[in-house]
Amino acid sequence: MLEARILDKLTEIVGKENIATEVQDMICYGYDATQMEFLPDAVVHPANSAEVSQVLALANREKFPVFPRGAGSGFTGGALPKGGGIVLVTTRMNRILRIDTDNLVAEVEPGVVTEAFQMEVEKLGLFYPPDPASLKFSTLGGNVAECAGGPRAVKYGVTKDFVMGLEVVLPTGEVIRTGGETVKGVVGYDLTKLICGSEGTLGVITKIIFKLLPYPDSKKTMLTVFDSIDGAARAVSTIIKGKIIPTTLEFMDHATLTCVERRFNLGLPAEGRAVLLIEVDGDRDLIEKQAEQIHALIKPLGLVQFRVAKDAAESEELWRVRRLVSPSLRDVNPDKFNEDIVVPRSRVPDVIRRIEQIQQRYEIPIVNFGHAGDGNIHVNIMIDKTVPGQLEKAHEAIKEVFQAALDLGGTMSGEHGVGLAKQAFIPMELTADQIGAMRAIKRALDPNNILNPGKMLPVE
Amino acid sequence: MLEARILDKLTEIVGKENIATEVQDMICYGYDATQMEFLPDAVVHPANSAEVSQVLALANREKFPVFPRGAGSGFTGGALPKGGGIVLVTTRMNRILRIDTDNLVAEVEPGVVTEAFQMEVEKLGLFYPPDPASLKFSTLGGNVAECAGGPRAVKYGVTKDFVMGLEVVLPTGEVIRTGGETVKGVVGYDLTKLICGSEGTLGVITKIIFKLLPYPDSKKTMLTVFDSIDGAARAVSTIIKGKIIPTTLEFMDHATLTCVERRFNLGLPAEGRAVLLIEVDGDRDLIEKQAEQIHALIKPLGLVQFRVAKDAAESEELWRVRRLVSPSLRDVNPDKFNEDIVVPRSRVPDVIRRIEQIQQRYEIPIVNFGHAGDGNIHVNIMIDKTVPGQLEKAHEAIKEVFQAALDLGGTMSGEHGVGLAKQAFIPMELTADQIGAMRAIKRALDPNNILNPGKMLPVE
Structure with a gap:
């Protein structure tokens, strides 16, 4: 007290x-x-x-x-x-301070809600791509602190890629600026990127300078269904090697499809084992051509359905499959652990196979979907906490899921961060020397360990 | 000793x-x-x-x-x-360890020469965009340590944007990995970006994991001549607002054009006051369309010449103007200080005007060219060191050029770094608290101050 x-x-x-x-x-x-x-x-x-x-x-x-x-x-x-x-x-600091349409730069306070910011810049024909699922209520300060991602990261990158500069209050109280308003700048250490994703442990963000883009001309949504996970995963690499970088490449596995279908009866083909929801954006003529190219590229990979949205309404209809995933999951089991491992794109089928084995071993349903273009899979471990032993099983299963991602050259978190939830698992991913270097930085900036203590790095 | x-x-x-x-x-x-x-x-x-x-x-x-x-x-x-x-x-560590064409990732040792790496990945249809002017001899390790840029940064970003992970020997001798091979990853602090651009003061880079892109289908080069600096600068913003992000937007001012023309007689229009060399890349049809769009967008801005290369040979011819800049400069004066300030794109005309005043005040020729798309201007202060007083004048003029960039919301270096050359000027750009935070990080990782000591941050 x-x-x-x-x-x-x-x-x-x-x-x-x-x-x-x-x-x-x-x-x-x-x-x-x-x-x-x-x-x-x-x-x-x-x-x-x-x-x-x-x-x-x-x-x-x-x-x-x-x-x-x-x-x-x-x-x-x-x-x-x-x-x-x-x-x-930080929610009282919620002003959009300026949007500079000449230099495609905006300055905001940390409490601005992500979607509100996106809508403001879109009014001016501009685009702020990062789109975490929480965008209707999450704040930009939180997005920066956690380095939030989202479906559009395949083409546009994550929050960090749009942060040009910050105003930060250091743990010891000094107010500093980092970075700036220029697209290049190499004077001093890159404190901007160090603060991004530091989960509130190295400073309190009080202003953010974001890079913006021109709003893309048009977009095109495709729902593609494959008869195997491998087909869907190979589709991802094939499209990108075909010189097309889609805006989104959202993946849903068979368990996910079964959930959605059972509850909402969308009429997905019965032989479907995996879905890729693909969106391309940009020049109107180019995306028409890209949609055709994508169809040709992925046809040999066990494609059992290919639907292209003709307009915005049809696009919404196709996205419905993805949006219904979360509401469907609760039919499986009431409690969910939502992990967000990442593997190199080509290892997605391997990691899904490993997760299937884990699922069978622990007899817990695991539902996988997410951002296949980034290799970022949301692994949903569904349990009922009131059933004795399930919570313990879930914890063991999570640990094995992390190990699978690490074995395949991946990481245990692509966009959710570590916080308290994954702290104990950190030594599985980082060596003592890596943790030592991070601790040295934390101690250097926060000698009294007062800012968000006991988070992210393992407790000493 | x-x-x-x-x-x-x-x-x-x-x-x-x-x-x-x-x-x-x-x-x-x-x-x-x-x-x-x-x-x-x-x-x-x-x-x-x-x-x-x-x-x-x-x-x-x-x-x-x-x-x-x-x-x-x-x-x-x-x-x-x-x-x-x-x-x-680091030049003995010069192997390209692997190029992963599925995941668009390469792992290299730091001593690989930039251009040699580009050529290897291009053989596989892949693309490593960063293109510092020194690419024929500079090493990738040096590029990462300095966060090198280049003309293509407008569209593709700088070296840092392509570094996914590193192997680094910390100043105290521990060998650590940072980042990884996945396009997303938020576990722990971002040591990768902290090391990039730290100018060899925080660690010795011994391996680099680079992100690659598919090699663009085609490119189109345009040489555009304007009757004023303002016209050329407004062209830059106008093109980008027109939803076209060119690969390069290289700028040459009147002094530069005069140098090149005097020596090589390329037949540039006499009323030309500024040149923009514009290149777009990507889908063949799209870039044709973009070239037309660019012409329409910039025509009202005092355009006096617009040449589009029909093929690779003509493209080379147009690039010749830019490549002849450096050899022409020595006609002005034998000694050169090459600074690389950056301002927000829209402030390029203002900074050029400020530099003209500085030039008149000190009676030293200053020649400006560079990456206008990034607002990154190479300011070449041309003197003859054998003339008494010129060196001192040049130093004063440099300081004023930096101040002009800072007054306009810019930075004193976009890609060259600080090193020893700009160290004394750092307090013009960074506050004592910013420097303090950077020093704390340096001390935390290099307690004995043995790695590249006395560089970048002002000497205490």
């Missing part, structure tokens, strides 16, 4: 109406999209970097932990106040 | 034939593309990361500086052994 005099000082900094200390006001800042929950000692809502700086300076003097938080939509507990301390919520 | 017993240990590590201590053997490892020169105490050529690790461990025990070096083509003295110590040359 924080002493009353510290709470008074926090109140002085952010104002009475921007601090909460009552349980009923704090409870919703203690959980996220995981099933973990921790109660903080206080929740503060600073208005700007100066207030964030004062909060962190105080935390260093008084040695209490500060947990930065956006919308709390994270999948790994990165914003959760484990061990107590204060939650610092 | 290093003691004989240390030289003996170094000899044990790398072998007798891979260490030099005689002046005549070391002299060519003491300079680069700047006009600075320093003699090291020894030059070692390790064969692999294990030897590099032993050298660095020894350096930490015995407290001597180690300066990593590729081909020594740097423009800022980043590899120079100022203050003495040993130069560690």
Whole structure:
């Protein structure tokens, strides 16, 4: 518990109406999209970097932990106040400061909701591609802190690829700028990319400069069904080798299709074992041609259905298959562990086979879908926690799924991060020397270990 | 001077034939593309990361500086052994280890020459876009350490954007891997991007995993001449806003054109005040269409000539204007300071105007060309060092050029780095707190300050 005099000082900094200390006001800042929950000692809502700086300076003097938080939509507990301390919520800093249509640059505060930003730039004919599934409520600050991805990453890259510069409050309270507004810049170390994906452990993001693109002319959606996982996986490599980089290459395995079909009866072909939802964007004539090329390229790979959307309405119809995946999963089992392993594209069939074996060994349904173009597979381990032993089995199965990804040259997380959820598994992926270098950086920037302590790196 | 017993240990590590201590053997490892020169105490050529690790461990025990070096083509003295110590040359580690055509990934050692790598991947229909002007002799390790750019960065990005993972020997001798072979990955801090552009101060790169692209189908080159700088600069924004991202948008100002024309008489229109050399690549039909669109978009902007290459030979002819720039410059004056400031694209005319004023004030010819699509202008300050006072004037003028870039929201270096050449100017661009954060990282990873000491950050 924080002493009353510290709470008074926090109140002085952010104002009475921007601090909460009552349980009923704090409870919703203690959980996220995981099933973990921790109660903080206080929740503060600073208005700007100066207030964030004062909060962190105080935390260093008084040695209490500060947990930065956006919308709390994270999948790994990165914003959760484990061990107590204060939650610092960035959602009051929610202005789009400017959109520069000449230089294709925007400056925003961290609390702006991802989709709201996308809609604003689209009004000006511009495009901010990163599209995490949480975009209707997640904040841009959270997206940057976690380096969020999404289906469009195949062609456009992840959040990090669009961050040109930041304003960051360092753990010790200094407010610095990193990067800038130019597309090139090599003066000093790249603190921008170091902060991106550091999960709120190296600084609190208070402003973001994003690179934008011109909004693509048109897009074309194709739903393709294959008679095997291998066919679908080879389709991915074949298309890219055919010099076409689609905007999205979304994959659904047989278990996923069975779920969706059982519940929604979309009439997918019975012999279908895997679906690729493919979208291309750009010049109108080019994408027509690319759709034909894609058809020709993937036809020999066991293609059992190829549907091309003629217009936006049909495109929505095809995307429906993908969107219905999450609502269908609960029919399998009530509780879900959603992991997001990545393997090199060509190893997708191998990893799916390994996961099938794990599924059989543990007798737990595992449903796989995700961003095949990146080799980023969402592995959904479906259990019923009320059945004794299932939770333990799930944990073992998750560990084996991670090992499968690592054995195939992959990683245990492509876009969800580590947070608390994967922390214990980190030594499977990183060596002691790698962790040592990361710890040295954390200690250098946060000597009192007050900013989001006990996250990401294994606890010492 | 290093003691004989240390030289003996170094000899044990790398072998007798891979260490030099005689002046005549070391002299060519003491300079680069700047006009600075320093003699090291020894030059070692390790064969692999294990030897590099032993050298660095020894350096930490015995407290001597180690300066990593590729081909020594740097423009800022980043590899120079100022203050003495040993130069560690990476050119023996020069194998392309593998090119994975399924996953569009290659693994190389740092000593591979950039162009040699490009040619190897092109044989397989693949593409490694970064194209620094030094590509015929610079090494990939040096490119990564400096985060090299080049004309194609407009569309494809800089070296950093193609580095997926590294093997790095940390300053204290530990060999670690960073990143990986997957296009996404968020486990731990992004050490890969931190090492890229760190100018050899945070680690010695011993392996690089590069992302590759399919080689573009075709390309189209256009030489466009404008009656004003503003016209050329507005053309850049207009094309990009018109949803076309050219591969290159190379700019030459009037002084550059005058130099080239005087020497080579290419018949450029007399009313031309600025040239943009534009190249688009991709689908054959699309680039035809884009060339027409570009013409229509830029016609109203004071276009006085528009030439489109019909084939590869004509394309070479158009590129000749750009390639003749460097050989022409020496007619202006024998000595050159080549700076590489960057401003937001739309501020190119403003910075050119500021540079014209600086030129008039100091009465020194300044010739500007470079990558207008990135706002990255190569500012060439031409002097004759034998004329008393010119060197001092040049230094003052450089400082003002940097200030102009910074005033316009830019940076003093887009691709050359800081090294020794710009170190003294760093406090113009970075605040004490920014420098403090960078120093903290340097100290955390290199507590004995043995790896490329006294570079990049201002000397304390």
